[in-house]
Amino acid sequence: MDHNLTVLFVPIDAVGHVNACVGIAEVLIQAGHRVVFVVSDQWRGRLTKYGIQEILLTEEGRDGSVDPGREWAERFVSDGVIKKGATALDNMINVMQNTMPYLFERQVLLDKKLESLLPTIKPDVMFLDQLIELPSVLKSKIPWVLVNSCNPLYHFYSDELPPAISDNMWGEGSVPQIQVLPLVDLVITHGGNNTVTETMYFGKPMIVLPLLGDQWDNAQRVEDKGFGIRLDAYKCSEEELLNAIQSLLNNKELNEMLLKISQRIQLDNSIASLPEMIEKLVAKMDINNN
Known part of the structure; x- marks a missing residue:
């Protein structure tokens, strides 16, 4: 391809989903492409160290200074998704009744914001890690790739945790x-x-x-x-x-x-072929649209 691409990532705004997209983004950046993430303002400054451009969204009633992992961990506990003694069936019922309606409501808001952002960002291709297809993306006619991570990684604080670890153990709040x-x-x-x-x-x-x-x-x-x-x-x-x-x-x-x-x-090292695959996709779409 004779020019660098602008690649837009729209992940579910949770730790595991964003992290999964970062790995893909790094390969595209190494291939010379511009990568943009649309995420909440809770991610401010967390992605730029990877060479990713952040477009930060504010949300009414959501504190942008709160760590995104902690926010979701506390929500899972309050929703009954993480609950001592709960069966797998209880867990999934709580997910569907309590967590999923909240996620779908946020995706409706995201879709409206994304519709106004796309003309400004002008991406050549998009990577979506979402629970549903976003109308703004489908109507844009911009080629897009589904990323199915479906895996938030969270840690939560609990009074039941021991006050200290034993001599043959080691740990930190966060490790690579x-x-x-x-x-x-x-x-x-x-x-x-x-x-x-x-x-x-x-x-x-x-x-x-x-x-x-x-x-x-x-x-x-x-x-x-x-x-x-x-x-x-x-x-x-x-x-x-x-x-x-x-x-x-x-x-x-x-x-x-x-x-x-x-x-x-x-x-x-199959991921090394990803940039070429995306470049071919964009080129194919350009031909079809012209």
């Missing part, structure tokens, strides 16, 4: 996960797509304790494929957890298989 994963022998996770895929990338066995959404599917698939063990986050006993850890760490055949999988994934 992809730098930590190569150093560990096993991963215990809630089963979000980001952590599951990154754990597979580094060839580590995992224990998955799902909490919401597609994490239930991820946990079951990990167990079905023999890559790890699924446990109940609220009913798991100390003995059950310790036995699962020992079982995975001592499984030489599993760890050798995961190492081979990791090597294959790391050598694949």
Whole structure:
């Protein structure tokens, strides 16, 4: 392609979804394209370090100074999406009754704002990570790519957490996960797509304790494929957890298989072909529209 593209990302305004899009954006930036994210003002200054241009949206009744991860964690608790003792069915009922109406309401507002922004941004292509198709995008006739991350990653504060960690433990409020994963022998996770895929990338066995959404599917698939063990986050006993850890760490055949999988994934580098695919899509759409 003889010119650089302006690529617009419109992710669901939550931590896991934005993070998933950042990885794609970095590859496009390295290929020389301009990348723009439309996100809430809670993301101010968080994306520019990656070379991403931020277009920040304000929302009535939403505090732009609040950390986006904390806001969603507190909402999930108040909505009953993360609730001790709740079954998977209870969890999904609360998601559909309490969380989804809020998300759909926000997407209607986003669509109206996006319609007024598109003539100014003038993107050549858009990446959408949304629950529904946005009319403003469909009417624009601008080519767009679906990003289906469906995985928020959150941490929440709880009075039930122990006041301190033991001598053989280490932790911080926030750590660079992809730098930590190569150093560990096993991963215990809630089963979000980001952590599951990154754990597979580094060839580590995992224990998955799902909490919401597609994490239930991820946990079951990990167990079905023999890559790890699924446990109940609220009913798991100390003995059950310790036995699962020992079982995975001592499984030489599993760890050798995961190492081979990791090597294959790391050598694949299929994401390197993404810029060319997007350039061809834009060129094809230009021909069809002309």
